[in-house]
Amino acid sequence: MKPSKLVASTRPKPKKRVRLAKSGARSQPVLPQLEPGAPSDFDLMKGIQRGDPDALSQLYDRYNGILKALILRVIHNEAEADDLLQEIFMEIWNQAKNFSAQKGKPLGWMVTLARRRAIDGLRKKQAYARAEERLQNETEQQPDAWVHNATEEEIELSDTRRLIRKVIKSLPPPQQQAIDLAFFRGMSQREIAAKTNTPLGTVKTRLELGLKKIYDGLKELKDEL
Amino acid sequence: MNFNEFQNQSRLYVIGALEPEELEEFEKERKKFGKKAEDFITKCYALHEAFALSLRPAKASTAIKDRLMSMVKAKHQA
Numbered sequence: 035m036k037p038s039k040l041v042a043s044t045r046p047k048p049k050k051r052v053r054l055a056k057s058g059a060r061s062q063p064v065l066p067q068l069e070p071g072a073p074s075d076f077d078l079m080k081g082i083q084r085g086d087p088d089a090l091s092q093l094y095d096r097y098n099g100i101l102k103a104l105i106l107r108v109i110h111n112e113a114e115a116d117d118l119l120q121e122i123f124m125e126i127w128n129q130a131k132n133f134s135a136q137k138g139k140p141l142g143w144m145v146t147l148a149r150r151r152a153i154d155g156l157r158k159k160q161a162y163a164r165a166e167e168r169l170q171n172e173t174e175q176q177p178d179a180w181v182h183n184a185t186e187e188e189i190e191l192s193d194t195r196r197l198i199r200k201v202i203k204s205l206p207p208p209q210q211q212a213i214d215l216a217f218f219r220g221m222s223q224r225e226i227a228a229k230t231n232t233p234l235g236t237v238k239t240r241l242e243l244g245l246k247k248i249y250d251g252l253k254e255l256k257d258e259l
Numbered sequence: 260m261n262f263n264e265f266q267n268q269s270r271l272y273v274i275g276a277l278e279p280e281e282l283e284e285f286e287k288e289r290k291k292f293g294k295k296a297e298d299f300i301t302k303c304y305a306l307h308e309a310f311a312l313s314l315r316p317a318k319a320s321t322a323i324k325d326r327l328m329s330m331v332k333a334k335h336q337a
Binding site: 085087090091094095098099100101102103104106107115116119120123124127137138139141142145146148149195198199201202213216217218220221222223224226238241242245246248249252 | 266304307
């Protein structure tokens with residue numbers, strides 16, 4: 035396995051390499067650790083809630099790469115993704131008062147917001163049909179493009195990402211595909227069934243089994259996720 | 260619906276994959292299970308974070324941050 039490094043992200047590198055924890059053994063940190071003295075994501079959210087632009091600037095530096103990747107995965111257009119990324123960080127600034135630490139971590143909140151905006155954007159711009167066509171081609175050429183769109187030699191994965199991908203890779207391709215279409219395309223079970231020519235009940239089962247496996251896998255990482 | 264079934268539905272719910280008729284039933288059960296249900300749904304949102312982290316980070320245009328911060332500062336000063 036090659037040494038890991040975040041690509042195109044300003045997030046600090048992890049201090050230690052970590053491995054997928056086995057049941058009952060998860061003493062090592064999973065997400066990259068921050069530099070000593072760096073504000074936590076919660077600190078930055080509090081700063082934004084107080085109206086501190088520097089807090090937003092730091093949060094942007096930390097997560098713009100992850101959020102843009104998510105947006106791109108949905109809309110497949112670089113320029114639109116950049117515009118949407120800006121809108122999303124503006125929404126983070128405007129909606130920060132609605133963030134509650136009791137309901138989860140800042141990154142989870144931001145990802146939820148970004149995903150919703152990206153899927154809305156996709157539909158509003160009526161690019162759905164075009165993206166569908168592209169997706170169709172991708173699906174035919176690379177049925178499991180979500181997790182195999184590049185080799186590990188081509189991508190230097192962060193430890194966290196590698197661990198999560200390992201969990202996802204462990205799913206059968208039809209389960210990966212169903213989850214991919216639901217999460218990154220915002221498709222309903224019926225839409226997935228129609229798109230993949232699969233009975234509705236089968237789609238439901240694939241989603242349930244796949245999500246449960248990922249959820250259970252993530253339990254090993256729960257201190258960080 | 261028992262809680263195990265509710266958990267399955269919760270994972271579908273957080274990724275927006277419940278069909279309208281399932282959503283109606285889910286909301287009823289959500290009320291029935293109360294705090295236990297809310298706590299579980301909150302945990303399920305970790306799936307969002309995980310899916311985003313599974314992607315290779317992309318590079319945003321440098322102009323985006325400049326534009327964003329100009330807008331934020333202008334709004335902050337207004």
